[in-house]
Amino acid sequence: MTTLLQISDPHFGTVQPDVMEALVRMASAQRPDLLVLSGDITQRARVEEFAQARAFCDRLAIAQRLVIPGNHDIALFNLYQRFLTPYARYLQAFGPGLERVVSTPLLRVIGVKTTRRWRHKNGEVSPAQIERVVTELRRSDPAQLRIVVVHQPVYVPSASDRHDRLRGWEAAVRAWAEAGADIVMGGHIHLPYVHELSSSMAGLGRRLWCVQAGTALSTRLRAGIPNSVNMLRYDGAGQPVSCLLERWDYQAGSGQFECANSTVLLIGR
Numbered sequence: 001m002t003t004l005l006q007i008s009d010p011h012f013g014t015v016q017p018d019v020m021e022a023l024v025r026m027a028s029a030q031r032p033d034l035l036v037l038s039g040d041i042t043q044r045a046r047v048e049e050f051a052q053a054r055a056f057c058d059r060l061a062i063a064q065r066l067v068i069p070g071n072h073d074i075a076l077f078n079l080y081q082r083f084l085t086p087y088a089r090y091l092q093a094f095g096p097g098l099e100r101v102v103s104t105p106l107l108r109v110i111g112v113k114t115t116r117r118w119r120h121k122n123g124e125v126s127p128a129q130i131e132r133v134v135t136e137l138r139r140s141d142p143a144q145l146r147i148v149v150v151h152q153p154v155y156v157p158s159a160s161d162r163h164d165r166l167r168g169w170e171a172a173v174r175a176w177a178e179a180g181a182d183i184v185m186g187g188h189i190h191l192p193y194v195h196e197l198s199s200s201m202a203g204l205g206r207r208l209w210c211v212q213a214g215t216a217l218s219t220r221l222r223a224g225i226p227n228s229v230n231m232l233r234y235d236g237a238g239q240p241v242s243c244l245l246e247r248w249d250y251q252a253g254s255g256q257f258e259c260a261n262s263t264v265l266l267i268g269r
Contacts (some may be wrong), residue, residue: 002106004147005032005062006230008187008213011072013043015217019227019250020056023216026248026257027060030231034102035062036109038187038213039151039185041068045111050093067094068104068111070151070188071121099129101136106236108144110136114151114166123152123188124167130175137179143236145243145267146182146242153186155195155210164189173197177208182243182267184208185230190215192228193248194263211245226250229257241267 006028027123035057041088042049050073057065069090076083081088110133114123133148140146152166153162154173166172176184177197184197192214198204215221215226227250234243242264249260 001233001235002034002104002182003030003032004034004036004107004108004109004232004234005030005060006036006185006211006213007216008038009040009070009190009215009218009220010037010056011043011055011215011220012049012056013039013046014219015052016219016227017105018255019217022250022255022257023229024059027062032062032231033064034104034107034109035060035065036147036149036185037065037067038149038185038186039068039115040071040072041067041094042073043218045052045073045089046195046225047089050089054093055129060177064102064104065107066096066100066111066149067114068149068151069098069115071115071123074115099132103144105141106144106234107147108136108140108215109147111149122167123173124152125150126168127171130168131173133172133181133211134179137176137181140180146180147185148176148181148183149185151186152188153210153212154184155200156189157193157195158182159193161189170201173201173208174204175206177206180206181208183211185211185213187213187215190218190220190222191225192230194245194265198268207266209265226252228260231259243267
């Protein structure tokens with residue numbers, strides 16, 4: 001059994017200390033093998049915010065990690081930094097590299113940098129990035145669960161969120177599904193949900209899941225939605241092949257993260 005903890009959009013600079021401590025306790029109790037941080041690490045891409053985020057990730061004491069930047073991780077007001085060295089502070093804290101791949105006996109997790117220095121909020125995936133991910137997916141072992149990590153979502157459940165969907169999402173989803181992807185993880189809109197993409201995309205050809213995380217630590221909550229993280233558990237056994245996705249919500253009453261929902265994801269092999 002391998003366990004992956006996905007956190008997203010902590011927005012260091014706006015974190016809640018009680019929630020942060022609760023997540024440290026949860027990670028200590030659950031002992032995940034891999035941390036995925038799917039962007040918006042900071043609120044304003046300040047040096048001290050990245051330093052706080054790195055210190056927090058170190059406190060989680062998770063053996064492996066994959067971290068990608070979000071749109072908030074590029075300086076907004078310092079135009080010199082934004083256009084000439086947009087990822088310098090991110091790389092100082094979480095480098096080397098912007099698009100890492102983590103491979104274990106049961107997981108192949110592929111990071112994709114979907115932010116752009118010329119876009120304030122919206123994300124984009126290029127044809128070259130799509131093809132890079134295809135190549136990485138095709139290098140997977142048969143036993144591995146294949147996960148692509150982006151910041152902006154490839155699917156949104158509400159028309160009001162469509163403007164936040166990843167530019168180039170459809171070409172990416174079709175190519176990645178054909179190459180054997182099982183899950184596309186993201187964040188950005190602070191809304192946790194799971195959606196099976198072939199149910200809404202004709203001719204996709206295989207089962208591919210969109211897994212979205214809420215904001216892990218920030219005060220920047222959507223109405224009625226608590227801080228939350230995702231826990232994915234996979235052992236590669238059984239027929240049909242499946243993994244278990246759990247959403248853990250922060251409960252203010254207990255001061256703890258608690259499992260609020262679990263979903264069995266059937267893997268399209």
